[in-house]
Amino acid sequence: MNYEEALSYIENTQKFGSILGLERIAKLLEMMGNPQKKLKFIHVAGTNGKGSTCAFMQSVLTQAGYKVGMYTSPSFLRFTDRIRIGKEEMDEDRMAEIMTRIKYNIEEMVLSGLQSPTEFEIITALGLVYFYEENCDLVILEVGLGGRLDSTNVIEAPLVSVITPIDYDHMDILGSTLEEIAGEKAGILKAGSELVLYPQKKEAEKVILKKAEELQIPVHKVSFRDSRVLKFDGLYQKFSYEGEEYRLSILGEHQIKNALVAIEALYALEKHGFRVPHESLVRGLSVAKWPGRFEILQIEPTVIIDGAHNLQGVQVLKSNLMKYYRGKKITIILGVLKDKMYREMIRELLPLAKNFKLITVNNVRALPAEAISEEIRKVEEEIHEESAAKAASQKKKRKKEFDFEEVSYVRKECFATVEEAVDSALNESEPDDIICALGSLYYIPEVHRYFGEED
Structure with a gap:
């Protein structure tokens, strides 16, 4: 052979x-x-x-x-x-x-x-x-x-x-x-x-x-x-x-x-x-090198890829993003498999997200991009309901006024290819913006190749 x-x-x-x-x-x-x-x-x-x-x-x-x-x-x-x-x-x-x-x-x-x-x-x-x-x-x-x-x-x-x-x-x-x-x-x-x-x-x-x-x-x-x-x-x-x-x-x-x-x-x-x-x-x-793990592929805008594909991995990534890019809202490119704890992962990511660029991973276990978008919407609704319930509870107990903050629903876009998602993220970004691709090692290498990173 x-x-x-x-x-x-x-x-x-x-x-x-x-x-x-x-x-x-x-x-x-x-x-x-x-x-x-x-x-x-x-x-x-x-x-x-x-x-x-x-x-x-x-x-x-x-x-x-x-x-x-x-x-x-x-x-x-x-x-x-x-x-x-x-x-x-x-x-x-x-x-x-x-x-x-x-x-x-x-x-x-x-x-x-x-x-x-x-x-x-x-x-x-x-x-x-x-x-x-x-x-x-x-x-x-x-x-x-x-x-x-x-x-x-x-x-x-x-x-x-x-x-x-x-x-x-x-x-x-x-x-x-x-x-x-x-x-x-x-x-x-x-x-x-x-x-x-x-x-x-x-x-x-x-x-x-x-x-x-x-x-x-x-x-x-x-x-x-x-x-x-x-x-x-x-x-x-x-x-x-x-x-x-x-x-x-x-x-x-x-x-x-x-x-x-x-x-x-x-x-x-x-x-x-x-x-x-x-x-x-x-x-x-x-x-030592290990590609695809909090790897910065370019700056202005900063593009990060991370193989985080489970809840613990996303929590670690979130901690790093908050530490190194404090206060920045991030364009998130996301593709996940349907057997992962994707709703919990989305909940971790939402506070950081400026918008989501969603793709369907090339794998039989992939959660379609449209389904990811719907799951993000559901999690946003859950957060909204939790916030409203907390506000009502505070009011009922006659405590000081609870600062009820309406949920800011982020923009979600679905793309047919990884290349289209990256193109969109780059076209909408200013030099000091952050783009982070995560969710599955089955597509992260495609982002790596987009930037000509072959080694």
């Missing part, structure tokens, strides 16, 4: 759906020589912040001279950018060569009466074979969905497990409570490893710590008390941690916390022989 044929083969396996379980991936890897058993791993699970944390760790370890593979999902600009060694993404010809072998083994599996692996399982196998054959010193492996039954969990005990912030997402698969979701994420924990843990909500953290205790896994809970933001200028941010200063080009105050998780994971890794000089730590953090 050539690259295009290999890519088409992978995409056609979408018909098998996203079926959780490790039997298919384990069998496929066995037929490929079990490359995962010959590699060392950092395994990263969580709802938000996984990719950024992986990027920080890989950048630092690469600066320290190690050959480090990184497997993330989904792809951003190109299929091959999800499988990297150092700064280089997987070569297309190499991908096609490995996929030819994988396809042969899948055909053998099906002939013997076994289920065909799913799309994500095939891509996971592709990455693991590639990292092994390229003699990586270490692989940073990001969980695709959940943890316990995710195909990345086919590995044996990693050197370090990392769990980033956990919140409500994929509830139809992972469970409707934080305890259930945390239990799925904690499924990556294995005896013989150790855990670096982002501070979690109490109910999630209790589940994770119990699992770690059962497995007798050392836990390194990250503390943010010794960190302080020093500077943000729209191009980079500086912070201090334990008396040392660091600089990040990945923006957003939450990224400082992700960087601290990465630092603690690298400290935990040192006992396994992966020494990281301080200058490599400083340099690696400063040059």
Whole structure:
């Protein structure tokens, strides 16, 4: 197969759906020589912040001279950018060569009466074979969905497990409570490893710590008390941690916390022989890149893209926008999937919005732009009714006059394409205005390409 044929083969396996379980991936890897058993791993699970944390760790370890593979999902600009060694993404010809072998083994599996692996399982196998054959010193492996039954969990005990912030997402698969979701994420924990843990909500953290205790896994809970933001200028941010200063080009105050998780994971890794000089730590953090996360694509007007696609992600984005662009009303480009908590996300965004440019994400699970517009209207009505009820309550209790403020309904426009939405936002903006595109990583790369950002 050539690259295009290999890519088409992978995409056609979408018909098998996203079926959780490790039997298919384990069998496929066995037929490929079990490359995962010959590699060392950092395994990263969580709802938000996984990719950024992986990027920080890989950048630092690469600066320290190690050959480090990184497997993330989904792809951003190109299929091959999800499988990297150092700064280089997987070569297309190499991908096609490995996929030819994988396809042969899948055909053998099906002939013997076994289920065909799913799309994500095939891509996971592709990455693991590639990292092994390229003699990586270490692989940073990001969980695709959940943890316990995710195909990345086919590995044996990693050197370090990392769990980033956990919140409500994929509830139809992972469970409707934080305890259930945390239990799925904690499924990556294995005896013989150790855990670096982002501070979690109490109910999630209790589940994770119990699992770690059962497995007798050392836990390194990250503390943010010794960190302080020093500077943000729209191009980079500086912070201090334990008396040392660091600089990040990945923006957003939450990224400082992700960087601290990465630092603690690298400290935990040192006992396994992966020494990281301080200058490599400083340099690696400063040059790390992770596209589509509070990324500024241009100024005058300022255009920001952010992959926030769940409630926690939107709350973090809102906090950053309020901190860095205080008092500014923002043109919001929005596309979402219908299985997300989109009404709660809209409620968070409304106080910031000057207007909405709405698109339908190119995905079978997309909520149509017209439906998003209607949901925004419904949320505005809810806010109006809540405000009116509060005013009536204050009046009834004969308290001082309640300042009832009529809801200011924002303009909502629907567009057939992402390009049309961006064109409209730019045409209506003044140089000091802010435009922010968010809601789904399935369309954010199109905004990236609009501005000629290909790397």
